[in-house]
Amino acid sequence: MSFDRHNTALVLCGLALSTGLAVAGAKAQSSPAPQLPAPKLAEEQFKNIKVLKGVPADLIFPSMQFITASLGVECEYCHVRGDRGLDFEKDDKKTKVTARKMMEMMFAINKENFEGHRDVTCYSCHRGAADPVATPIITDAEPKPEAERGKAPGDAKPVLPPADQLLDKYLAAIGGEAALEKVTSRVEKGKINANGQQLPIEVYAKAPDKRISIMHLPNGESITAFDGKQGWLSNAGHAHMMTAAENDAVRIDSDLYFAAQVKNLYKKFAVVPGDEKIDGHDTYLVFGRNEGQPPLRLYFDQQSGLLLRLVRYAETALGRMPTQIDYSDYRDADGIKIPYRWTLSRPGNRFTIQIDDVKQNVPVDDAKFAAPPQPPPPPDKKPAGQ
Numbered sequence: 001m002s003f004d005r006h007n008t009a010l011v012l013c014g015l016a017l018s019t020g021l022a023v024a025g026a027k028a029q030s031s032p033a034p035q036l037p038a039p040k041l042a043e044e045q046f047k048n049i050k051v052l053k054g055v056p057a058d059l060i061f062p063s064m065q066f067i068t069a070s071l072g073v074e075c076e077y078c079h080v081r082g083d084r085g086l087d088f089e090k091d092d093k094k095t096k097v098t099a100r101k102m103m104e105m106m107f108a109i110n111k112e113n114f115e116g117h118r119d120v121t122c123y124s125c126h127r128g129a130a131d132p133v134a135t136p137i138i139t140d141a142e143p144k145p146e147a148e149r150g151k152a153p154g155d156a157k158p159v160l161p162p163a164d165q166l167l168d169k170y171l172a173a174i175g176g177e178a179a180l181e182k183v184t185s186r187v188e189k190g191k192i193n194a195n196g197q198q199l200p201i202e203v204y205a206k207a208p209d210k211r212i213s214i215m216h217l218p219n220g221e222s223i224t225a226f227d228g229k230q231g232w233l234s235n236a237g238h239a240h241m242m243t244a245a246e247n248d249a250v251r252i253d254s255d256l257y258f259a260a261q262v263k264n265l266y267k268k269f270a271v272v273p274g275d276e277k278i279d280g281h282d283t284y285l286v287f288g289r290n291e292g293q294p295p296l297r298l299y300f301d302q303q304s305g306l307l308l309r310l311v312r313y314a315e316t317a318l319g320r321m322p323t324q325i326d327y328s329d330y331r332d333a334d335g336i337k338i339p340y341r342w343t344l345s346r347p348g349n350r351f352t353i354q355i356d357d358v359k360q361n362v363p364v365d366d367a368k369f370a371a372p373p374q375p376p377p378p379p380d381k382k383p384a385g386q
Contacts, residue, residue: 039244047089051103055317058243063316067099069347070122070319071130103318121319128347163269163286169305170259175336177260183207183336186256187359190340194351201353210369211254225369226254232371239372245314259307262298266290278308279328294320306330306337321347334360 043049045057052060068074078096079086091097102122109120125132171177188203192215205211212225220236231242231250242250255261266288273285281301288296294313301308307327313320329341340355 048091051100052317058245059315059317062245062314062321063318066316066318066321067122069321070126070128072126072128072348073130077130106318118319123319158273160271160273160284163271164263166271166284166286166300166305167263167269170262170300170307173305173337174259177257179335180257180260183256183334183360185360185362185364186333186338187362187364188355189357190353190355192351192353203355204364204368205254205256206364206366206369207256209251209254209256210364210366211250212369224250225371226250227366227369227371228254230371234372241371249314262288266296278326281308283308329354333358 040057041053042055042057042060043053046060052063055063064075068077071077075086078093078099079088080090080092081087106120106122110116110118114120127133171180174180184207186203186205188205190201191198192201200216201213202216203211203213208228210226210228212223215222217236221234222236223232223234223239225232225234226247231247232239233242233246234240252258252261252265268289270287270289271284272287277283278299278301281303283299284302286298286300288298294315297309297311298307299309299311300306309327310325311322313322324345326343326345327339327341328343329339330337331340338358340358341352343350343352
């Protein structure tokens with residue numbers, strides 16, 4: 001069985017953010033947060049940065065992922081491959097030079113026409129293709145009658161329940177806050193289906209906010225973990241600490257009491273009718289918003305109140321990257337309902353985890369979540385970027 005490094009990295013990144021919400025400062029702190037050093041800028045950490053100067057270094061690779069998703073390409077579309085992998089600092093390919101020009105054009109369009117708001121992105125024109133489509137596409141089917149496309153303009157708007165009511169119903173549907181807080185640990189074992197292959201996976205969680213998932217690969221283990229303060233990733237024994245954005249996401253992913261905490265994540269909530277059925281279920285769509293942050297979409301089953309879908313967005317220097325998680329196969333586990341199956345979808349990446357066995361309130365040692373010792377830092381050599 002083969003499982004190439006590129007696909008493994010995509011799945012590993014997806015696991016790190018599988019149910020997290022990229023929200024900074026989502027959980028209230030009892031004491032002031034410590035002052036962290038200012039993050040490195042792109043030009044301080046990477047070589048040959050020309051357009052994205054002043055951007056935090058942590059946003060460079062997510063921004064490159066936004067480009068590949070928008071154009072439907074891989075890294076080699078712009079970067080040349082050397083003896084030891086991609087030589088990111090080289091400008092040998094015309095496509096890389098063009099990419100810089102396109103970013104400058106996009107920034108100028110937004111500055112001159114949209115008051116600096118990022119209304120135009122790479123995806124606005126490319127739509128998943130390397131060459132933008134400039135000519136309208138001829139439809140291959142007759143247009144649907146107006147009645148089939150939606151309600152007539154004069155129809156009354158549906159009366160929707162308030163967001164607080166739906167969030168309370170969700171908490172009640174899984175068993176209620178008292179039952180939820182009786183769970184102090186959870187150990188799940190099952191399989192992950194990704195890229196046409198099926199591999200064993202284990203997920204350990206401990207209250208209030210420790211979590212580790214271990215995917216067993218033919219060449220070792222792929223790990224995503226959060227020790228209560230810091231997240232880390234490991235692939236076949238090569239570990240590294242999570243970036244700030246990844247850390248914020250996995251921190252909430254590790255919260256065993258998410259259903260009870262969700263009201264505290266966003267200052268504003270709004271409800272709209274679910275625009276599509278999910279597995280045949282009608283839904284209510286709840287938007288969570290914080291000033292200056294991407295929105296959160298929560299799709300709740302209108303009948304049961306259970307969470308069926310979560311859509312969140314991660315900021316990059318060029319646009320927002322969406323992540324969608326679909327939850328299903330809810331079952332009772334010691335008085336609360338949890339999903340035994342979830343599917344995570346991102347541009348160019350999709351995997352499903354099916355849990356076969358769950359044990360709760362079993363001993364889990366804190367040492368299990370600790371990151372392995374870090375190797376000594378390499379010589380001061382800047383990697384390359386855009």
